[in-house]
Amino acid sequence: MRPVAILGIGQTIIDEQWEKSIRDIASEAVVNALHNAGRESAEGIFIGNMMSGILNSQNNLGPLVADWSGLRGGDATKVEAACASGAAAFRSGLMAVASGELESAIVVGVEKMTDRPPHEVTAALATAADADYELDMGVSFVGLNALIMRRYMHEYGWKHSDFAPFAITAHANALHNPYARLHHTITVEDFEKSAMIATPINLLDASPIGDGAAAVYIVPAESLTPGSRILVSGSASATDTLAIHDRTEPLFLTAAYKSAREAYRQAGVGPEDIDVFELHDAFTIMSALSLEASGFAEVGRGVQLGLDNEICPTGRIPVTTRGGLKARGHPVGATGVYQIVEVVQQLRGECGGTQVPEARIGMAQNIGGSGATILTHILKRE
Amino acid sequence: MRPVAILGIGQTIIDEQWEKSIRDIASEAVVNALHNAGRESAEGIFIGNMMSGILNSQNNLGPLVADWSGLRGGDATKVEAACASGAAAFRSGLMAVASGELESAIVVGVEKMTDRPPHEVTAALATAADADYELDMGVSFVGLNALIMRRYMHEYGWKHSDFAPFAITAHANALHNPYARLHHTITVEDFEKSAMIATPINLLDASPIGDGAAAVYIVPAESLTPGSRILVSGSASATDTLAIHDRTEPLFLTAAYKSAREAYRQAGVGPEDIDVFELHDAFTIMSALSLEASGFAEVGRGVQLGLDNEICPTGRIPVTTRGGLKARGHPVGATGVYQIVEVVQQLRGECGGTQVPEARIGMAQNIGGSGATILTHILKRE
Numbered sequence: 001m002r003p004v005a006i007l008g009i010g011q012t013i014i015d016e017q018w019e020k021s022i023r024d025i026a027s028e029a030v031v032n033a034l035h036n037a038g039r040e041s042a043e044g045i046f047i048g049n050m051m052s053g054i055l056n057s058q059n060n061l062g063p064l065v066a067d068w069s070g071l072r073g074g075d076a077t078k079v080e081a082a083c084a085s086g087a088a089a090f091r092s093g094l095m096a097v098a099s100g101e102l103e104s105a106i107v108v109g110v111e112k113m114t115d116r117p118p119h120e121v122t123a124a125l126a127t128a129a130d131a132d133y134e135l136d137m138g139v140s141f142v143g144l145n146a147l148i149m150r151r152y153m154h155e156y157g158w159k160h161s162d163f164a165p166f167a168i169t170a171h172a173n174a175l176h177n178p179y180a181r182l183h184h185t186i187t188v189e190d191f192e193k194s195a196m197i198a199t200p201i202n203l204l205d206a207s208p209i210g211d212g213a214a215a216v217y218i219v220p221a222e223s224l225t226p227g228s229r230i231l232v233s234g235s236a237s238a239t240d241t242l243a244i245h246d247r248t249e250p251l252f253l254t255a256a257y258k259s260a261r262e263a264y265r266q267a268g269v270g271p272e273d274i275d276v277f278e279l280h281d282a283f284t285i286m287s288a289l290s291l292e293a294s295g296f297a298e299v300g301r302g303v304q305l306g307l308d309n310e311i312c313p314t315g316r317i318p319v320t321t322r323g324g325l326k327a328r329g330h331p332v333g334a335t336g337v338y339q340i341v342e343v344v345q346q347l348r349g350e351c352g353g354t355q356v357p358e359a360r361i362g363m364a365q366n367i368g369g370s371g372a373t374i375l376t377h378i379l380k381r382e
Numbered sequence: 383m384r385p386v387a388i389l390g391i392g393q394t395i396i397d398e399q400w401e402k403s404i405r406d407i408a409s410e411a412v413v414n415a416l417h418n419a420g421r422e423s424a425e426g427i428f429i430g431n432m433m434s435g436i437l438n439s440q441n442n443l444g445p446l447v448a449d450w451s452g453l454r455g456g457d458a459t460k461v462e463a464a465c466a467s468g469a470a471a472f473r474s475g476l477m478a479v480a481s482g483e484l485e486s487a488i489v490v491g492v493e494k495m496t497d498r499p500p501h502e503v504t505a506a507l508a509t510a511a512d513a514d515y516e517l518d519m520g521v522s523f524v525g526l527n528a529l530i531m532r533r534y535m536h537e538y539g540w541k542h543s544d545f546a547p548f549a550i551t552a553h554a555n556a557l558h559n560p561y562a563r564l565h566h567t568i569t570v571e572d573f574e575k576s577a578m579i580a581t582p583i584n585l586l587d588a589s590p591i592g593d594g595a596a597a598v599y600i601v602p603a604e605s606l607t608p609g610s611r612i613l614v615s616g617s618a619s620a621t622d623t624l625a626i627h628d629r630t631e632p633l634f635l636t637a638a639y640k641s642a643r644e645a646y647r648q649a650g651v652g653p654e655d656i657d658v659f660e661l662h663d664a665f666t667i668m669s670a671l672s673l674e675a676s677g678f679a680e681v682g683r684g685v686q687l688g689l690d691n692e693i694c695p696t697g698r699i700p701v702t703t704r705g706g707l708k709a710r711g712h713p714v715g716a717t718g719v720y721q722i723v724e725v726v727q728q729l730r731g732e733c734g735g736t737q738v739p740e741a742r743i744g745m746a747q748n749i750g751g752s753g754a755t756i757l758t759h760i761l762k763r764e
Contacts (some may be wrong), residue, residue, distance in 0.1 A: 001482040021514055053462075054435050057517060059509040060464035062622035063637075063754040065626070073640065076755065077470055078462045080435075080440035089457055092474055099481035100383040127441040132403055135439060237457045239445035246449070255445075258455065270731045372445040373458065 001098045003221035006230040006379070008037025009341045014181040014212035014329035017112040022056050023068040026110035029031050029213035030069035033106055037217035043102040044075035048089030048109035049333035050082055053123045060289045065108065067338075075102070082128035083282060084368030085109065086336025087375035090216065097218055109337030110213035121209060125332070128369045130243035142206060142283070143202050144244060146198035149285035152240045153249050154202065156300035160200050162282035164191040165306030166319075167204045167326050168339055170281060173313070174323025176353035181210045181329030203317040205284045207325035214337040216344070223342040227382065230344050233361075234263030234378035242372045251300075255374035256293035256365060263363070263376040264295075271295035274378075275359040276346045277317055278339040281324045291317070294376070321346060321354045336366035340377060383482045385603035388761065390419025391723040396594035396711035398496040401461040404431075404438050405450040408492035411595035411716075412451040415488055419599035425484040426457035430471030430491035431715035437498050447490065457484070464510035465664060466750030467491065468718025469757035472598065473617050478606040479600055480679045491719030492595035503591060507714070510751045512625035524588060524665070526626060526752045528580035530668035534633050535582065536669055538682035542582050545666035546573040548701075549586045549686030549708050552663060555695070556705025558735035563592045563711030587666045589707035598726070608764065612726050615743075616645030616760035619713040624754045633682075637756035638675035638747060645745070645758040646677075653677035656760075657741040658728045659699055660721040662749040663706045671698070672747055677756070695736045703728060703736045718748035722759060728764040 010032025012025055026047070034040065045066050053059040062076030075096075081088035086109030093107040104253075113121055125141045134144060153159065167186060174180035186204060194204040221231055226315035238258035244250050264270055271294060279294075281287040290300030296317050297305055310316040321341040322328050325335060345351050365376045392414025394407055402410075408429070416422065427448050435441040444458030451563065457478075463470035468491030475608055476488040495503055507523045516526060549568060556562035568586060576586040603613055620640035626632050653676060661676075663669040670684030676701050679687055692698040704710050704724040707717060725744035727733050747758045 018562060023514075051435065053433065053506075053509050056513060057505075057509050058513040059432060059462060060624060060754060062463055062511065064624040066621050067623050072623060073621055073636070074636065076463075076621045077474065078502070080441060080460045080462055080476075081444055081458075087445075092459065092461075092477070095474070095477040095481045096482060098483065099477045101477060123439075125433050127439050130446065131438060131440040132405075160507075175464075226431075237459070239448050239455055239458045241449050241454060242442060242446040254455070274520075284474070290725050369442050369445065372442055 002100065004097045004218050005221040005224050006092050006216050006344055007219050008033045008217035009344050010036055011179050011214040011338060011341050012212050013179050014111035014210035014331055015256035017211040018115060022058060022110060022112040023064050024051055025112060025211055026065045026108050027068040029215040030106055030108050033215035033217045039217060040312060041071060042104045042106045042217065044096055044105040045071055046089045046093035046107045047078040048086035048336060049078060049111060050080055050085045051111060051124045051332065056112055078084040081373045082368035083332050084293055084336055084366040084373045084375055085333035087366035087377060090337060090377065091237055091375060093218055094232060094235050097220060104219050106215055106217055107337060108213055108215040109334035111331035111333040112211045113331065114211050115210045121296060124335055133243050142201055143198045145283045145285060148250060148370065150200055152285055155251060158303050160306060161188055161192055162303045163205060165311065166281055166284040166287040167191055169311050170320040170324040173354045174319050174327030177322040177328055180323040181208050181326055182327045187263045198330045201283055206277045207282050207330040210329040210331045211332035212329060212334050214334050214341045216337060216340055229382060230347055231380045231382060232377060233267035233380045237375045239373050242369060244370055253289045253293035253371045253374060255371060256290055259376040260294040260376050263378045267378040267380065269378065272361045273361050274317065276321055276343060276356045276362040277319050278342050279319050280365055281320055281326050282330060286367060294365060297346045313356050318356045321351060321356060339364035339366060343379050345381060384482065386476050386479045386600050386614045387603040387606050388598050388726055389601050390415045390599035393596040393720060393723050393728050394562050394594050395561050396592040399593040400497060404434055404440060404492060404494040404746035405446050407494060407593055407595045408447045408490050409450040411597040412490050413600045414490055415597035421599060422565055423453060423484045424488045424599065426478055426487040427453055428471040428475035428487060429460040429488045430468035430719060431460060431493060432462055432467045433506045433714060438494055443758055463755045464750035465714050466718055466748040466755045467715035468755055469748035469759060471724055472719060473619055473757060475600055476614060476617055479602060486601050488597055488599050489719060490597040491716035492593055493713035493715040495591045495713065496593050507632040509729060515625050524583055525580045527665045527667060528583045530626065530632060530752065534667055537633060540685050543570055543574055544685045544689060545587060546570045547693065548663055548666040548669040549573055551693050552702040552706040552708035555703050555736045556709030559704040559710055562709055564709045583665055589664050589712040592711040592713045593715050594711060594713035596716050596723045598719060598722055612729055613762045613763060613764060614759060615649035615762045619757045620643035621755050622753055624751060625702055626752055635671045635675035635753045635756060637753060638672055641756050641758040642676040645760045649760040651743060651760065655743050656699065656745045658703055658725060658738045658744040658747040659701050661701050662723050662747055663702055663708050664712060668749060669701065671739045674748060695738050700738045703733060703738060721748060725761050730762060737746050
């Protein structure tokens with residue numbers, strides 16, 4: 001398998017973009033990535049999206065986005081893995097270039113969610129869970145995460161405000177990201193006073209949805225000059241049961257553990273070598289679980305990293321450096337590609353006020369469902 | 383890119399399977415393919431599906447199907463390309479094995495459509511078209527195909543009954559396929575008397591939906607002994623504009639032409655070498671267009687092959703030898719994998735009453751949307 005490098009990146013703001021269709025948003029990111037890569041075309045396009053069939057009455061995004069982006073007629077594929085659709089599309093694009101089938105590809109993640117009323121969006125998001133054995137019991141997707149968080153607090157003795165640093169750090173970092181959905185800081189008091197959604201998850205534990213797209217341009221690494229290339233050094237995907245109640249240990253993200261371990265192996269590194277970690281903070285509890293399963297904290301101790309201020313850009317393991325899902329926003333199928341784009345920005349040194357000093361190795365982890373599909377990617381500048 | 387071979391196949395009947403969930407149907411095909419391959423597991427699974435999010439409230443099929451099939455925890459990816467989802471998933475699986483990332487993979491196409499009322503299914507199928515510029519005008523997916531067929535008849539002077547051989551042949555072949563949805567023969571009179579759906583497409587021009595799944599087990603070709611291997615010799619995907627009105631020549635399937643040409647090039651063959659061709663006869667007009675764009679007939683002359691009886695198993699270019707979409711049935715996201723399975727059956731000599739004599743090279747062509755995404759695969763026994 002030949003190594004693959006990222007040549008260009010592109011993104012759109014995350015917001016309520018009512019004046020644009022899903023094709024417009026996706027194409028804006030693609031065109032930005034083309035410009036950033038200094039290319040005019042690509043041999044294939046891979047699209048990460050979860051809900052366009054439900055929320056936009058639009059499937060078959062492949063030819064649509066290819067056409068609208070000026071790539072009419074080429075190879076185009078859509079990949080879906082719930083909230084991990086973006087990283088799954090990135091991995092599919094990697095395979096195509098790594099196999100030698102394509103010499104260049106664009107991966108774009110896109111979601112347009114704000115045209116529909118909230119109850120429809122909630123129902124659409126719930127399709128990430130087990131329809132027959134979870135949804136039919138009346139639980140929502142946030143409800144499932146709330147069950148995990150409540151059990152975690154009970155099991156390991158944390159109180160709700162201990163999770164605040166994940167949200168506070170994300171909001172602070174997003175101030176420096178012009179593409180972010182939210183541009184305001186929050187305090188522990190805000191966090192504690194925020195409206196309850198599904199006990200113990202309140203509004204500031206949860207990430208906001210939005211309309212947005214992010215894209216990367218990938219090529220064989222051998223086509224670039226060594227030195228400042230952004231190499232994809234590790235790519236791994238693992239799954240768990242879709243329903244939480246089928247797991248022997250529901251407080252441990254087994255799929256995160258497996259995919260991180262495999263990505264570390266491929267890259268020849270360990271958690272201690274990771275300079276920046278874009279994790280999947282859809283809810284604050286997921287930040288803790290992701291840090292634990294990926295080897296940055298002992299089981300049940302992920303929360304402590306936040307309390308110790310180790311997750312800020314100058315900490316031991318900087319996370320959500322561009323705002324994360326919490327403040328940059330979570331346009332579901334796009335999120336995994338935003339994470340990759342943001343790791344590239346860190347490795348290029350383009351992050352200004354939230355730049356991690358001398359970042360050379362970065363990791364992105366994208367979670368689909370309540371831990372059912374987890375992809376880990378490691379990028380290196382070299 | 384290392385060559386890939388098909389080691390095992392599996393399928394389910396296509397019917398109204400109200401007693402089974404989508405996970406049951408998919409898993410039945412996967413387990414059948416595992417048995418057929420003589421394997422107990424696979425490193426990855428690729429799932430082709432179009433509408434589970436809309437019709438089954440179930441996205442994220444990757445971990446669900448992996449788990450239910452006994453492959454809990456492995457790499458699992460879902461691919462969507464409307465009616466071409468099956469072939470698109472097959473191509474993604476190919477890349478993963480060809481790249482060296484995986485040593486084995488299962489590709490399964492699945493759709494469960496009959497639990498919902500017909501108007502919901504019609505709306506779900508319509509998401510294969512352009513939501514903003516076709517659907518918003520009030521046209522259905524069959525309506526779009528009807529526009530193409532009417533123009534074709536006008537342009538090239540064919541009458542409706544000239545398309546009958548495509549449907550008659552498919553029904554005759556399906557009699558020999560125990561998995562087929564329909565097991566009755568039809569006549570030209572039946573064809574002409576059938577209920578109109580969207581002029582000029584009537585019920586017997588159109589393929590029936592259904593619940594079903596098909597699967598293949600793929601491995602590196604180098605792991606098998608030459609002689610009776612089923613090699614994937616050509617794999618290509620091409621797209622066109624999603625909306626028909628954006629095409630300069632709406633009566634020519636440009637994406638079929640491109641993908642067939644590339645698959646021929648990879649396989650080192652031409653149309654004259656193809657012993658069996660599983661084409662995408664969602665509507666009779668699509669059979670004609672597919673034969674023309676793939677080099678089996680001059681433009682505007684595809685219908686003649688049916689009238690000349692050249693499409694039966696002993697004809698010049700046998701098509702729909704197991705019943706095709708018309709009579710085997712069209713469980714949308716599964717169809718592309720059924721086609722691959724059926725070509726394998728032909729190359730193995732397992733087709734009994736519809737066996738193509740000495741079949742050695744077979745082709746499958748899967749169409750998503752009204753010609754927007756078209757994948758062509760060529761298999762060789764060697």
